[in-house]
Amino acid sequence: MTLATLSRPAPSGAWQAWRHEAAGTARKLLSNPLTAIGVAVIALLVAVALLAPWLATHDPLRQDLAAALQAPSSTHWFGTDEFGRDVYSRLVHGTRITLFIVTLVTVVVGPLGMAIGVVSGYFGGRVDLLCMRVADVFLSFPSLVLALAFVAALGPGLDHAVLAIALTAWPAIARLARAEAMTLRQADFIVAAQLQGASHLRVLWRHLAPLCLPSVLVRLTMNMASVVLTAAGLGFLGLGAQPPLPEWGSMISEGRRYMLDTWWTVAAPGAAILAVSMAFNLLGDGLNDALDPRQAS
């Protein structure tokens, strides 16, 4: 034990120890300026999504054909689109859709990918073979193309887009969790757990999964960036959120016909997509540095 450990007051309970740890991780995260920017953008995104009705200056769905395609002004901050809807308000409400997709995909893909990966890595053999060949099939297609195929089969719509993206995103997570599980499978402490009569389920859930969590978490965060892009791509192609929903990708799609004259109908949602996907990437990078003990400075 080092002096530092001794001089620090011993945590009185697991909860306090955890809080201590979390505070340390957070400090490490924010000390990197790029990560801090990422965190700030995502925090802004969440705040805007929560406060959308109050932040929006207009009803995002209300059309006003008389005021169509107006340039940015004091009444319409980012101008209006072809139906005279306020681009700024649509952008603000669009954060909800983006967050909805990102959260739902992550909630589905994280546990699913991790479960498949850990099981496959732990048991190995035939189970592994089966899981990984299925994963290979999914990995062998570009994710947008595969998502397109799924949505085309299921029919366009926001829920189907989420499902399609989730179906394309799990193999990467599963691969990662499998690799981690494989290196840990023969570890002595896993054998020790079995030695005490722990069942497979218990070893998987209590001993292996927590160890795979950091890398999966990083991967999921990075993945959010591509989820944002894929969702926007589907929206752009008219297979994601359906009009009149203010989804960023479909906003670009609607605006592109007038792009040469009215740059704002495309630039505003485009910039939002860029900012958000970059923010998730930066956060993922930062998390990678903060959570990986092998890179401790």
Next chain:
Amino acid sequence: MTTASPLLQVRGLQVAYGTPAAPVPVVRGVSFDLGREKVAVVGESGSGKTTVGRALLQLLPRQARVTADLLQFDGIDLRTASERDMAALRGRRMSMIMQDPKYSLNPVMNIGRQIGEAVQRGQRLSRAECSARVEALLQRVHIREPARVAALYPHEVSGGMGQRVMIAMMLAQRPQLLIADEPTSALDVAVREEVLGLLDELVAEEGLALLFISHDLNLVRRFCDRVLVMYAGRVVETLAAADLAQARHPYTQGLMAALPSLRHRRAVLPVLQRDAAWSAE
């Protein structure tokens, strides 16, 4: 349980790695009985001591192939036992103290929770009750401030402490057969004596069968009842611990001769001269 048939019977235990076409034997025909006694397994590194221990619990990596003529624990044939049967046996009836506490404790679980898992097996205890049991177990292996240690993570404790935590964990379910794989190698002399005393107590009072893997011949001579001497995957000699000085096999004699002693000063310690015939016989 009768004294007529010993708790554990092993006949012709073989363990091999590699492909079936080109097997690499690691354990080659080990046979012994184990009753309510302290039996030591000694031998040099790589002689298969640990592999024998793990083979009994079926905890070898899956590429290992284990065969035996007889492998019986308290009337249960371990060769045909399913994974489910083994899981029921492990921990509760047969257990193993693993060699290296640094690798045998889960790095992301604190010590209290890890021992708690063993304590809570088969019975639901309240949180307070569970931690009281954990602390009692830690106290039993002479850890001062058990409450503080229970909150620590494995990387925060010393090697000796980790080893005692490991012992506490394995004693939690009161097994009948304990395989102790060099349980005292990282302990200082005072703590070692206490841990050995504890194991001794368990053998005497609870009828624990102890398979003690070690390469400390002096310790084994003092502590154990019988000694199995292993060389290159087979038992070359079985003898009572007290008769270790009268060993007949040249390998055992060589091992004994290589022990330094305070009483008999020697200019040069003899080096063990190996004979190819020992592993071939």
